[in-house]
Amino acid sequence: MANMMWAGRFTKEIDSRVNDFNSSISFDARMYRFDIEGSMAHAAMLGDCGIIDKSESEAIVEGLKGILADIDSGALQIDTTAEDIHMFVESELTKRLGDTGKRLHTARSRNDQVALDVRMTAKYELGEIRALTVSLIKTITDIAEQNLTTVMPGYTHLQRAQPITFGHHLMAYAMMLLRDLGRLDDCYKRTNIMPLGSGALASTTYPINRQQVCDALGFDEITQNSLDGVSDRDFCVEFVSALSLLMMHLSRFSEEIILWCSWEFKFIELDDAYATGSSIMPQKKNPDVTELIRGKTGRVYGDLNTLLTMLKGLPLAYNKDMQEDKEALFDACDTVKLCLKTFEPMLATMRVLPDNMRNAAARGFINATDCADYLVKKGLPFRDAYKITGTLVHICIEKGLTLETLPIEEYKALCETFDTDVYDAISLDTCVMQRKAAGGPAPESVKAQIEYVRAKLEK
Ligand code: ARG
Numbered sequence: 356m357a358n359m360m361w362a363g364r365f366t367k368e369i370d371s372r373v374n375d376f377n378s379s380i381s382f383d384a385r386m387y388r389f390d391i392e393g394s395m396a397h398a399a400m401l402g403d404c405g406i407i408d409k410s411e412s413e414a415i416v417e418g419l420k421g422i423l424a425d426i427d428s429g430a431l432q433i434d435t436t437a438e439d440i441h442m443f444v445e446s447e448l449t450k451r452l453g454d455t456g457k458r459l460h461t462a463r464s465r466n467d468q469v470a471l472d473v474r475m476t477a478k479y480e481l482g483e484i485r486a487l488t489v490s491l492i493k494t495i496t497d498i499a500e501q502n503l504t505t506v507m508p509g510y511t512h513l514q515r516a517q518p519i520t521f522g523h524h525l526m527a528y529a530m531m532l533l534r535d536l537g538r539l540d541d542c543y544k545r546t547n548i549m550p551l552g553s554g555a556l557a558s559t560t561y562p563i564n565r566q567q568v569c570d571a572l573g574f575d576e577i578t579q580n581s582l583d584g585v586s587d588r589d590f591c592v593e594f595v596s597a598l599s600l601l602m603m604h605l606s607r608f609s610e611e612i613i614l615w616c617s618w619e620f621k622f623i624e625l626d627d628a629y630a631t632g633s634s635i636m637p638q639k640k641n642p643d644v645t646e647l648i649r650g651k652t653g654r655v656y657g658d659l660n661t662l663l664t665m666l667k668g669l670p671l672a673y674n675k676d677m678q679e680d681k682e683a684l685f686d687a688c689d690t691v692k693l694c695l696k697t698f699e700p701m702l703a704t705m706r707v708l709p710d711n712m713r714n715a716a717a718r719g720f721i722n723a724t725d726c727a728d729y730l731v732k733k734g735l736p737f738r739d740a741y742k743i744t745g746t747l748v749h750i751c752i753e754k755g756l757t758l759e760t761l762p763i764e765e766y767k768a769l770c771e772t773f774d775t776d777v778y779d780a781i782s783l784d785t786c787v788m789q790r791k792a793a794g795g796p797a798p799e800s801v802k803a804q805i806e807y808v809r810a811k812l813e814k
Contacts, residue, residue, distance in 0.1 A: 360442060379439045379678050382685060387433065389475035390440050391423045393468065396571040397551060398459055406462060406561050411455045418452045419444070440472075441465050462563050464555035466585040466673040471551045473680060475572070477594055480688040481543050485536065487695040488601070489812055492532045494703050496805045499525040503798040506783050507622065507712035508721050515719030518786045521622075521707060523796035526804045531604040533811055538597035546590040549574035553584030556672035586672040588662065588680050595659045595687045599652075605694055606652040609645035612705075616642050621711045626704035629697075644701050648694045655690055658683040713783070717757065720748050722781040725789075726758055729780040733772045743770050 395416050402412020422444060425431035437443035449456030502521040509519035552558060552565035558581040565577045578584035615622040625642055633639035661683040665676050723744050730740035746769060751761055758781050766773035779785055791797035
């Protein structure tokens, strides 16, 4: 009883089931570093503002340093029966310093304390995920650079559509991930705002210096309304929303890799270290990594839904529901990091099979648009050229030929404008080389895309 922090008001021990239910230490323990750093900044400020004695403030900062070092080294185990990491650190401090430790929580509530800790954690995780994303983009652009002339079919409706290069295809993912970076950076701006000093909800009567804490902890500015300061979790929603999009991109990429390494496509071969076998079928080599990424995308979407739903009915200010923010946020971060860490080396080690890509590009009449464009360049209206080419494709299918192998007589029989230069116009290489509009698959266009992305990463 006497151990309970709020013992004065209560006449009974807490039911052990309620205690377990209420506790968040099993998942908020991971914030110990940020909790302690936040407390050190708070204690220093209390001393500087004359709210507690300078000597006690210094003793608290030293005590907290010791606790941090001891948790880091493993000398101090985090007590799993504590209510949360904030209570654990404070009670450990009091164990070590006696009454001085009890002064730490002056002018502070766990409500603004947890808001601070979650923001510091989110800032850290944003940095981690940013770095992993940058690294993945670099790997993608490197592989793209090696495949500027690797012709493959481009698809719409998963039907062969027009010729592109593997480099061009990869750079589409680089662009998606670049937008993800932009979203992470944008989210960082709104996360980097310091809520401590909001108190439980109505700030405090002590003459605190919030700017000092803000500067000490490397935040851009302080929150401007104490109710909002303790109850804002928008940054969590924004973060996990950005992560959901990032996962959606990884999942689409994964889906393509799954297709590409099937016997139906065989555009790539995964390295043995990044594939798995079957317990019964000796021939199997499965793309489990990409399937798991596709599957785990649902987890991150679930985390986003958890946060949005948890917050939607909450009155101001802090409500205990908000304790549920952490598992969703942490799970999303951990899942994304795990996926990025595995996906990148898998991509870097996969073998590209250019011959198979080209063979696929050679079938499916993906140069039909170019055949029509050939006639247009010789003066025919596009719709007429389109119809003539459609008829040619039909003839090819009937005869088991391709546009490349169809004799010139067949062309001429349908339209006098055709000449033998049509074969050059519809060669896959020409089709790709000619698509040099900005954003297109021609090697020079893809090179420009690579330079664009690299320049963005430099900044
Ligand atoms: N463990 C709590 C959380 O994660 C800390 C804040 C508790 N505040 C309170 N008034 N009960 O949200």
